[in-house]
Amino acid sequence: MFIPISKLLISDRAGDTPVARISGEDRSFADLTAEIAHLCLHIRSRGVNQVVLATKSSYAFVCGMLAAFQTDCRIIVPPNALPGMLTHFVKMECPLMSDICDIGDDNQIVIDGKSGVEPTFKELDPDQCYLDFYTSGSTGQPKRVPKSLAQIENELIVLDQIFGAKLNGAATLGTVSHQHIFGLYFKCLLPLCEGRVFFPEIFEIWEELLAAAPPRSCFVSSPAHLTRIPPFDPLPHEERTPVIFTAGGPLPFEAAQDASVKFGTLPTEIFGSTETGGVAHRQQKDPRTPFTPLPGVQTRIDTQQLLSVKSIYTDGADWDVTNDIVELLEDGSFILAGRANQFVKIEGKRISLIEVEKYLIQSDYVRDAAVFILKEDRATLVAVVELSAPGWQRHQEIGGFRLNRILRRELSPYLENAALPRRWRFVGRLPINAQGKRQQASLDELFASEEGAD
Template identity: 20%
Template sequence: MNCCDYLFNISNELLDNEVIVDSENGRRYTYRELQIAVKKFAKYLMDRGFKKGSTIAIHLYNGSETVIAYLACQYCGIISCIVDPMFKPFELQYYLEDSKSVCLITFMKNDKDIKEIGLDITIMHDTDVDMVCDGIDFEQIEQEPHDVSEDEVSIILYTSGSTSKPKGVMHNVYRCKAHVAIQQEIGYTFKESDRLVCFVPFSHAYGCVDILFDAMEYGACVVMMRSFQPQKLARLIESEGITHLFGVPTHYAQLLRYDSIIPQLKKLKAAFVAAAPLNHTTAIQWGEKTGIYLNEGYGLSETCTLTIFRDSSIAITPGNVGKPTTKVATVEIVDESGNPLGQNEVGEIRVKGPNVMLGYWNKPEETSKKLKDGWFYTGDFAYKNSNDEFILCGRNTEFINVAGIKVSPIDVESVLNQHPFVSESAVISQKDEMYGEVVKAFVVLKPEKTLTERELIKFVSSKLSSFSVPKSITYIEQFPRNNIGKIDKNALSKY
């Protein structure tokens, strides 16, 4: 088995279907053309001396070159380490050293800047991918795609590292296959005529697994966007016939600000949201304005994304992400001793199944803390309601301990967001001499709205118990975010 199976096992009648459209440079690839391009670049990598088991870091924006380089590495048995293209050379150093990458494929043109970090590494560019695929006539590669063993590493995806150094999550084709099987279990499948858009970072499993492989499984097409731009997205929905949208809550909140693009959004068949808690107001407005409800999912890079899913409905309770997979993987809520909990009992989510990561790259101690007896302990806390739907309460590192009482940031944020003048909020802990910790809130107001701290605290006090009410509220213009679009609460703690 190989991740390239999604590309090379496509039926003959679909070979001339488009599979990749690069909205930045206009390049378009059918399944047949992408097969040839991947084989060419795979041969180029092998001719350069790169062998199976070595690691190549891919530092490219979303685009056709990114997909080709990624799949060519998989074809050869080379480990693909996809890193955020926003990283500058100094930031790249950690990832290149930690992953032991022997080659960097980057969009950056100045090799001197990269070499100044002092690493002995081969540097290639996105233009090299184009040159190989377009301008040089290589012989067709003779060998079949590398046959990956179940415990062999194929992909390294780095966590955001909000509480520690980023960790490399190890996956392979078996984990990706399990993810696609989960999508099939919940019924989130595609037709060969469907066209998915990818503006979430390809360096995240959301892009390089969730969108790419799910589309290829059904002979559908992925339109690659270098970055999220609402107006450009609307034009692409029109010109490319986009049918499915994938994003984080912030993307949908931003799209709803543009009344002029609502007619294009109404043409979508479905829209999926994940990676961060969904604002209840955003969910309602999206349904009202577009005529479709947002599908919501919960998962982590360590579980090869999706494990819990809510289909086309509004969550009455904030944090409700739906029901977990039951056929492919097992998802439970457990206490500190690992005992499964019943309804309305808050505990940690754990996952067991073929979708769970192999471990963290070169971090056995970190791996043993999270992988126990085959279970991955997510660090996310939740409870089940009477319908066995999972209600997220927050991460174990985010709970605020106010005089011994655990406060869920999600609960406080959901109340703050109910105020008609509030666009978005984020809640963190703040040290306090009397209570140990208290609740601190950050708020972004809607355009041209004013609201005093006292007025908002009074509003929240009418809906929450006293220990959950923010001790202070800071208004800011916009939130710091990580590469996937989540609010960076670690950065907020430094404000």
């Protein structure tokens, strides 16, 4: 039964209901409430009204979030728990809540799993509880995106209405971080509200996820991870997962079909952002399968074909202009054509970066690729290429310079000369974060000097 977060701790949910599976053992709802009560005591002793919440474990995050709300604290959710990132937020009047010891010095409340305090909770006012998410943004500087618990609950209720029947009883495992809104909603909060167990760690290796997954499971992943599913035989019918959720970028059609063969189901793609929340969903039965808006979401486009959305999840329920260029269909569904910042002009010609990447990935030598314009040189198109095993073998045989000449020749039947990358870097893996999104700053750094240039 779905229980909103605001009413969860005062609900009649059975104490022995499993919440999270940690090292093969279940933490129950009674365990959760006892740990939250213990944390509430520590937060009150600090006399603060806001906290930074950054954890390694999704279960620890849930404990910290509910304890902070119970003590009337506003929550800051940084993109990650790295020391350099935390220095932007942690101070005496805004301590860090974390299960990672010794990263907040004296300004830390440790989420240690202890209990011993009699739980006494109140119903939360969803309009008075806030999480401030911070995205890295295109500039690399943290960008604040406030979300009220009312907005979050509204979205979770819709997700339960659409997917709840399919997810009935399914344990959730993820390859993405809960420090980002997609991972938090689908990996932690939706299972918590629905009374399903979730695994609190991030599974970076598919083999480890599959080894831990119960027969009836839900996977929460990203396009970057789904394009890197290793070769293995399709799962036996009784072990096939009812649903796979993915978000964070476009999922290549080939990757969707590969996942369908191996897992027995097409991934459900969620289109949205931290600012808009979930906007639409689809399962790619063919390359032009449109995205269907979630209930309560309105869509429109401007003269530049940029998508705007309006829903009860957006701040003030006003129209939010996205950076996505779409083909809008009569029923309100839409087909993504790319992002506005994925089109550049070189030598007077409009070039689609996504198109260049698409043709690069068709090469037997290429596993993945990122194509972009260097900030300091708006006329230079560059490529960072994640080579396949045959690609590395060829690289060893002829070197990087000759290999990039081969790749340019492979592109030339499809692209004009202006769309052929001028500078190249070859890497073992494209830099991505825990959410499976590319790290643009790391990509830029590869061209900071000519050392190792190809």
